[in-house]
Amino acid sequence: MKAAFYTLGCKVNQYETEYMAEMLKNAGFEIVQPNEHADYYIINSCTVTSTADQKTRQNVRKFKRLHPDSTVILTGCMPQAFPKQAQELEQADIVLSNKNNDDILNLINEYNITHNRTVKIEKHQAGDDFTKCKISHFNERIRAFVKIEDGCDRFCSYCIIPMSRGRVRSKSLDELKEEIDTLAKNGIKEVVLVGINLSSYGKGQNFNIVDAIRICNENENIMRIRLGSLEPDHITDEIIEGMSKYEKFCPQFHISLQSGCDKTLKEMNRHYNSAEFKELCDKLRSVFPDATLTTDIMVGFNNESDVDFKQSLEFVKKINFEKVHVFPYSEREGTVASRKGDNVPRFEKEKRAAIMIEQTNIQRIEYFNSLIGTKQKVLFEARTKDGFYQGYTKNYIPVKAKFNRDVIGLELEVTVSAVDGKEDCCLA
Numbered sequence: 001m002k003a004a005f006y007t008l009g010c011k012v013n014q015y016e017t018e019y020m021a022e023m024l025k026n027a028g029f030e031i032v033q034p035n036e037h038a039d040y041y042i043i044n045s046c047t048v049t050s051t052a053d054q055k056t057r058q059n060v061r062k063f064k065r066l067h068p069d070s071t072v073i074l075t076g077c078m079p080q081a082f083p084k085q086a087q088e089l090e091q092a093d094i095v096l097s098n099k100n101n102d103d104i105l106n107l108i109n110e111y112n113i114t115h116n117r118t119v120k121i122e123k124h125q126a127g128d129d130f131t132k133c134k135i136s137h138f139n140e141r142i143r144a145f146v147k148i149e150d151g152c153d154r155f156c157s158y159c160i161i162p163m164s165r166g167r168v169r170s171k172s173l174d175e176l177k178e179e180i181d182t183l184a185k186n187g188i189k190e191v192v193l194v195g196i197n198l199s200s201y202g203k204g205q206n207f208n209i210v211d212a213i214r215i216c217n218e219n220e221n222i223m224r225i226r227l228g229s230l231e232p233d234h235i236t237d238e239i240i241e242g243m244s245k246y247e248k249f250c251p252q253f254h255i256s257l258q259s260g261c262d263k264t265l266k267e268m269n270r271h272y273n274s275a276e277f278k279e280l281c282d283k284l285r286s287v288f289p290d291a292t293l294t295t296d297i298m299v300g301f302n303n304e305s306d307v308d309f310k311q312s313l314e315f316v317k318k319i320n321f322e323k324v325h326v327f328p329y330s331e332r333e334g335t336v337a338s339r340k341g342d343n344v345p346r347f348e349k350e351k352r353a354a355i356m357i358e359q360t361n362i363q364r365i366e367y368f369n370s371l372i373g374t375k376q377k378v379l380f381e382a383r384t385k386d387g388f389y390q391g392y393t394k395n396y397i398p399v400k401a402k403f404n405r406d407v408i409g410l411e412l413e414v415t416v417s418a419v420d421g422k423e424d425c426c427l428a
Contacts, residue, residue, distance in 0.1 A: 003029045004038040006059055009046025011194040011228050013076060015147040017044045018135045020075075020104055027105055034063075038070060040108065043092075045076035047164050049330035053078055057089060064091035071111060075101060081164035081334070083121040090117075097121040098165070102131065124151070124166025134179040142189045142381055142409050145228075148176055148212055149195025153203075154231070156258075157269040157336040158301065158329065161196060168200045173207055177215050184221035189409055190379060191216050192226040199234030210242030217246045223411060224379060224394065226250045229296075232257070232280050233272045244287050251288035252396040255280070257295040260315025261308040264301055269336070274315050281319055292322040292367075292395040299356055300349030301329040302340050309352050313359060322367050322395075324360035328353050368419040368426055371397065378428070379411045390425070398425035 003024050007017045020042065021031050032038050041063040045056040056078045064072045073094040079086035080097035087095060094107050099122050107118050130150060138144035151166040152159075180191060193212055195201060202208040209227070216225045225248050232255050243249050255277075259265050262273045284291050297316060299309060316324065328349035331342040378399045380391035388400040389407050400423070401414050414428035 001029050001040070002032050002036075002038040003040040003042060004032050004034040004036060005042045005044060006034045006063070007044045008052055008055055008059075009044070009048065009077065010196075011145045011192065012147050012150070012196055013044050013046060015135065015145045015194060016076075016098065016101055016133070017042075018138055018145075019133045020044075020101055022135055022137070023105055037067065040071045040073060041067065042073045042075065042104070045074060045078035047076075047078040047081045047160060047332075049327070050332065051330060053082070053085075060089055060091050071108070073104070073108070075104065077161075077164035079121050080124070081160050083119075086121070087119050093117055095119040095121065099124055099128075099131075102133075126167050128166055128169060130169040130171050132175065134175065134182070136182045137186050138183070138188060142187060142379075143192060144183050144188045144190070145192045145194050146176070146179060146183070147171070147195060148193050149198050149201040152197040153200065154197065154271065155269060155336075157267065158298070158332065160332040160335055163334060165196045168197060168203045170201050170203065170205060170207075173211055173215055176212060177218075180216050180219050180222065184219045187409070189222065190224040190226065191222055192228060194228035197231060198228050199231040208239065208242075210239060213243060213246055213249055217248050222248065224248055224250050226252060226396070227254075229254045229256055231255075231271075232277050235280055235284075237283070240283060240287055250394040250396065251284075251291040252294070252394070253284055253291060254294045254296075257316075257319075258298045259301065259304075259308075260297075260312035260319075261304070264304055264308050264312065267303060267337075268298075268301060278315075278319060290395050292397070293319065294323040294325075294396075295319075295321050296325045296327070297356055297360075298327060298329050299352040300344040302331075302337055302342055302344065304329075304344055313356060316356065316360060317363075320363055320367075321360065322397075323364055324356070326353050326356045326360065364424075365419060365421055368397070368421075371416045371426055372418065373416065375413050375415050376426075376428070377411055377413050380407045380409070382408065398423075399428055400425050401428040 005017045043059050046052040071093045074092035075096045076098055079095050100120050148171040151168045152161050153168050216222050260274050331338050376393045378391040380389045382390050390400050416426045416428055418427040
């Protein structure tokens with residue numbers, strides 16, 4: 001039997017796809033690409049925006065239309081947050097939520113016997129334990145995402161994630177060590193620790209994110225350790241000092257900003273202001289001289305005026321991020337912000353997004369140009385179709401170079417010679 005996964009959304013979803021894929025492999029399934037014929041098509045959904053929901057519905061319908069005799073399975077965050085809408089998506093033969101990913105094999109076996117449509121969606125509850133999950137490989141790569149935290153307690157006014165992921169819970173250090181040892185044994189060189197609210201790792205327990213870094217650092221075969229997206233008000237001086245002690249730790253920080261306007265941040269129910277955010281950025285760049293800072297910026301949030309947007313833009317210029325993910329506000333049913341409406345016209349959101357993207361792209365290329373002539377250590381991960389080897393520096397700058405030998409899995413020092421703006425990378 002063949003199964004194909006189509007994954008939408010964040011690094012946590014990608015990890016959970018690998019977890020489910022390994023579960024099916026161990027049961028004798030062959031995992032194929034979603035553009036190949038399969039007996040089962042599993043859509044692992046995202047619901048962070050209404051666009052993500054739309055993509056989920058489109059892909060469920062597409063796979064059923066193209067493969068009417070195959071079984072289409074919908075899982076992930078969309079069924080968890082919006083069970084009624086997921087249940088109404090009749091093209092999905094099996095519907096389950098991210099809380100029930102462990103049940104995917106049993107639900108497949110049950111469906112094969114009864115051929116009755118199955119929907120299994122359990123709500124997250126306060127006090128839920130971290131679901132025991134581990135992987136041994138990561139999609140045939142040398143860099144693996146490793147989920148160590150799930151859930152969020154922050155309740156930002158625009159965000160549906162607490163409904164789709166529940167409350168904060170953390171993987172134990174013993175489980176993490178076992179997983180890291182297995183991944184390293186199977187060729188993983190770089191670990192990216194990820195979570196829904198990663199900065200909350202260990203909340204209510206006697207460990208934190210620095211302990212997770214330490215566990216990874218202790219494995220002699222792991223060469224690099226990265227962190228996924230972080231919340232700014234959780235990165236204390238103690239955490240920064242702890243991270244700085246580990247040589248394998250990569251100083252690339254994706255710190256979610258959302259807006260550079262204090263008025264907007266307050267309406268979003270973010271737990272910091274722009275001055276506090278800048279202070280954190282200054283500390284990180286002081287402790288980690290080669291640090292790169294990346295972020296997310298939302299434009300067109302409800303009641304964001306043109307003045308508010310310009311203030312946000314100026315703040316982004318001031319911080320001078322090395323990369324920015326820009327997206328327009330998308331109203332999510334069930335959130336506090338949705339009760340206030342969405343009064344910024346779509347065309348205005350698109351205009352603001354274009355302005356913000358143009359500015360942040362300029363900043364990124366300027367940073368790349370500043371690297372020309374410098375020596376950089378690059379861990380090469382893959383070979384491109386045009387004959388280059390591609391990898392990343394410790395601070396996550398993409399670099400392409402040519403070699404007359406296979407260098408995948410090797411960390412090599414190269415000299416940056418040019419910038420490829422179209423490919424968004426440096427050349428060596």
